[in-house]
Amino acid sequence: xxxxxxxxxxxxxxxxxxxxxxxxxxxxxxxxxxxxxxxxxxxxxxxxxxxxxxxxxxxxxxxxxxxxxxxxxxxxxxxxxxxxxxxxxxxxxxxxxxxxxxxxxxxxxxxxxxxxxxxxxxxxxxxxxxxxxxxxxxxxxxxxxxxxxxx
DNA sequence: GCCAACGTTGGC
DNA sequence: GCCAACGTTGGC
Numbered sequence: 001x002x003x004x005x006x007x008x009x010x011x012x013x014x015x016x017x018x019x020x021x022x023x024x025x026x027x028x029x030x031x032x033x034x035x036x037x038x039x040x041x042x043x044x045x046x047x048x049x050x051x052x053x054x055x056x057x058x059x060x061x062x063x064x065x066x067x068x069x070x071x072x073x074x075x076x077x078x079x080x081x082x083x084x085x086x087x088x089x090x091x092x093x094x095x096x097x098x099x100x101x102x103x104x105x106x107x108x109x110x111x112x113x114x115x116x117x118x119x120x121x122x123x124x125x126x127x128x129x130x131x132x133x134x135x136x137x138x139x140x141x142x143x144x145x146x147x148x149x150x151x
Numbered sequence: 152g153c154c155a156a157c158g159t160t161g162g163c
Numbered sequence: 164g165c166c167a168a169c170g171t172t173g174g175c
Contacts, residue, residue: 007161030159031170053161111162129168131160 003142004041005048005125006063006099007133015049015061015104023066023100026134027074028082030094034134038097039069047099048137048145050125056110059145067098105149119144 006026008014018024029035047063071092074082087093114120124135137145 009161033170055163057162129160131169133160 002040002042002045003048003137003139004037004045004065005050005059005135005137007050007052009053010051010060011053014051015063015101018049018061018063018099018101019104021101023098025067025070025072025098026096027072029072029096029133030082030084031133034132035095037134037136039095041065041069041097043068046102046142048142051108056108056112058108058110058113059105059149060108061104062102062146063099064102065097066100069095069097072096107149107151109145109148113148114145117144117148 010016013024026038029038043065045065047065048059049061049063051057051060071089072082072094074080075084075087075092075094076089077083082094084093111125114123115126120126120141123137123141124130124132
């Protein structure tokens with residue numbers, strides 16, 4: 001079992017949206033590194049659900065991988081924001097996993113609070129200039145965040 | 152294959 | 164809205 005963190009702007013898709021839909025495809029990722037991490041995901045992997053561009057930004061809840069990486073349909077939608085003219089059905093470029101709702105944390109854990117926690121000091125999220133929207137998280141980091149969520 | 156220009160991310 | 168960081172594009 002591995003652990004991950006995935007960022008989203010809650011105006012576009014929030015933990016409450018996932019709760020309502022129960023599960024959804026994590027479409028729209030257009031960064032190769034982030035895509036490659038999704039390809040590594042296995043069923044049941046747990047995902048920290050991160051809200052970005054909010055005041056404050058932070059970890060909002062927990063999701064899990066419910067479908068392995070598959071072609072991201074939005075790359076084929078000509079009128080869509082995520083259309084990629086280089087992609088074909090035979091040779092898709094972008095893939096995404098499906099994530100299922102697990103829980104919304106009783107409180108949002110602000111980014112600023114994560115910075116102060118020793119066990120989290122090496123988190124990808126906290127590295128300077130890390131804009132990666134899909135990131136691996138170590139078990140130690142994951143456990144640390146779960147603990148914080150219960151404070 | 153270099154690298155300048157450009158676009159995007161995301162905290163502040 | 165600003166801007167630092169950094170990925171991508173495209174001319175050469």
